[in-house]
Amino acid sequence: MKIALVYPKYTTHGGTERFVFTFARQLLDMGHEVHLIVGKIDKPIDGRIIVHKVPIIKPGRFLKVLSFLLFSQQVLKKHRFDIIQGFGRTIKQDVFRAGGGCHKEYRKNVLRKIKNPILRYFKLYLPYQLLLLSIEKKQFSKRNFKKIVAVSNQVKKELIANYRISENDIEVIYNGVDIDTFHPCNRKKYFSEVRKRFHIKLHEKVILFLGTGFERKGLSSLIQAFAIIQNDYPDTKLIVVGKDNTTQKYVHFSEKLNLSGSVIFTGPQSDVKTLYAAADIFVLPTLYEPFGNVCLEAMASGLPVITSRANGVSEIMEGMDYLLLNNPGDIEDMAGKIRFLLANNTEREKFSLAARRIAEYYTISRNAQQFIHLYQIILRCDV
Numbered sequence: 001m002k003i004a005l006v007y008p009k010y011t012t013h014g015g016t017e018r019f020v021f022t023f024a025r026q027l028l029d030m031g032h033e034v035h036l037i038v039g040k041i042d043k044p045i046d047g048r049i050i051v052h053k054v055p056i057i058k059p060g061r062f063l064k065v066l067s068f069l070l071f072s073q074q075v076l077k078k079h080r081f082d083i084i085q086g087f088g089r090t091i092k093q094d095v096f097r098a099g100g101g102c103h104k105e106y107r108k109n110v111l112r113k114i115k116n117p118i119l120r121y122f123k124l125y126l127p128y129q130l131l132l133l134s135i136e137k138k139q140f141s142k143r144n145f146k147k148i149v150a151v152s153n154q155v156k157k158e159l160i161a162n163y164r165i166s167e168n169d170i171e172v173i174y175n176g177v178d179i180d181t182f183h184p185c186n187r188k189k190y191f192s193e194v195r196k197r198f199h200i201k202l203h204e205k206v207i208l209f210l211g212t213g214f215e216r217k218g219l220s221s222l223i224q225a226f227a228i229i230q231n232d233y234p235d236t237k238l239i240v241v242g243k244d245n246t247t248q249k250y251v252h253f254s255e256k257l258n259l260s261g262s263v264i265f266t267g268p269q270s271d272v273k274t275l276y277a278a279a280d281i282f283v284l285p286t287l288y289e290p291f292g293n294v295c296l297e298a299m300a301s302g303l304p305v306i307t308s309r310a311n312g313v314s315e316i317m318e319g320m321d322y323l324l325l326n327n328p329g330d331i332e333d334m335a336g337k338i339r340f341l342l343a344n345n346t347e348r349e350k351f352s353l354a355a356r357r358i359a360e361y362y363t364i365s366r367n368a369q370q371f372i373h374l375y376q377i378i379l380r381c382d383v
Contacts, residue, residue: 015293026368101290152312176367184302194278208279218285276301300359304351
């Protein structure tokens with residue numbers, strides 16, 4: 001098949017970005033012709049991929065999103081593809097993977113809960129926010145897709161509720177992970193090296209947070225929970241990996257709670273498998289998450305994962321219910337779950353093994369096969 005993948009960035013920073021990176025390689029290995037319609041590349045690209053680079057107008061998110069949408073549509077009109085698959089703010093595709101969930105739900109679960117009324121109004125009605133709503137409305141118009149892939153049942157329900165999409169038009173395909181890249185054996189390879197790099201002692205316990213968009217991912221709640229358990233477990237470090245425009249705000253917050261020596265902000269990291277290998281627990285207390293790829297990567301790496309039920313990945317965490325947060329803002333509950341894992345080596349190991357078993361089922365190879373099956377159904381219906 002001649003398959004076009006449409007996404008503005010080809011990189012390994014971010015969950016969707018790493019998914020596109022590994023998904024493209026899977027399609028190539030399965031013998032398909034892969035075309036990448038992209039605006040920015042900051043990772044060496046597989047020579048087998050046919051790249052169509054489109055201009056992106058800067059500065060500002062509004063122009064970046066709008067320019068990629070318009071210019072990518074121009075490229076798609078010039079070529080004939082068997083399947084066009086979109087991943088972001090794009091329209092008119094055969095398959096749209098709603099990896100970012102439903103933007104209407106994000107506004108409801110995150111933006112409308114901002115306490116400051118002036119800031120809340122400002123963020124809700126930014127031109128950028130209104131643009132995203134407009135694009136989303138077009139994306140989910142029946143004439144602009146043949147199938148929508150929801151990355152969790154949570155997303156499927158949200159799309160049906162907000163856009164009255166027929167249940168038959170939505171396929172749930174959970175994300176997949178490269179279980180060879182993300183593996184418990186990495187601990188032997190990278191544990192000492194990473195800890196030395198960040199000045200962490202070998203006997204200390206490490207809690208890992210990884211994500212872009214610290215506010216939505218619940219970092220402030222995690223820092224507060226970490227402050228609580230520090231009294232009982234002073235030999236514990238919190239590593240914060242990711243990119244955010246407000247990082248300095250969280251640095252100051254940590255300092256205010258007397259955690260400046262215990263919370264380590266690394267910024268974005270390209271080789272995240274080494275970070276999982278140096279950690280003992282992964283925590284993502286997200287306010288809204290369609291499906292946290294980072295949680296699946298952590299599970300494949302053999303880490304117990306504490307996350308919220310607002311995260312679509314919670315749907316596949318069989319046997320790990322105790323680690324799920326009913327309310328990501330419940331600091332005491334989060335601290336209790338972290339304390340439980342730190343205090344019980346046997347329980348921590350039990351959850352570690354359970355996490356790996358789950359990840360071994362949700363592989364990137366299985367995910368790609370599910371997409372190919374969906375493509376074949378679409379092509380048969382077009383005949």
